[in-house]
Amino acid sequence: MPRGRWASLTVRLDLYERLRSLAASRGATMDELLRQLVGSVEAERSEAWTRCPLCGARLKASRLERHLERVHPRRQPPASWQPPSS
Numbered sequence: 588m589p590r591g592r593w594a595s596l597t598v599r600l601d602l603y604e605r606l607r608s609l610a611a612s613r614g615a616t617m618d619e620l621l622r623q624l625v626g627s628v629e630a631e632r633s634e635a636w637t638r639c640p641l642c643g644a645r646l647k648a649s650r651l652e653r654h655l656e657r658v659h660p661r662r663q664p665p666a667s668w669q670p671p672s673s
C-alpha cells in the first residue's frame with residue numbers, strides 16, 4: 588500500500604457497496620481498487636482515435652477491428668490502408 592497522506596471520499600451508499608464487493612472480488616483494498624479504476628479511465632481517455640477506412644466513422648483505434656467485422660463483414664479495406672500502429 589502506498590505511503591502518504593489520506594483523504595476521505597463521500598459516495599452514495601449503493602456505490603460504496605458495489606465498490607466494496609468489487610474490491611473484495613479482486614482481493615484489493617478500496618484504495619487499490621480506485622487506483623485500478625482511475626488507471627483504466629485514464630488509459631481509455633488517452634487512447635488514439637482513428638477513422639474507419641470504409642465509411643469514415645470516427646472510433647477508438649482498439650474498436651476498429653470489431654467495427655470492420657460487424658459493419659463491413661464482406662468488404663476489405665483499401666490495399667493502401669495501414670492499420671494504426673498502436
Ligand SMILES: [Zn+2]
Nearest residue numbers: 639641642644
Ligand atoms: Zn466503417
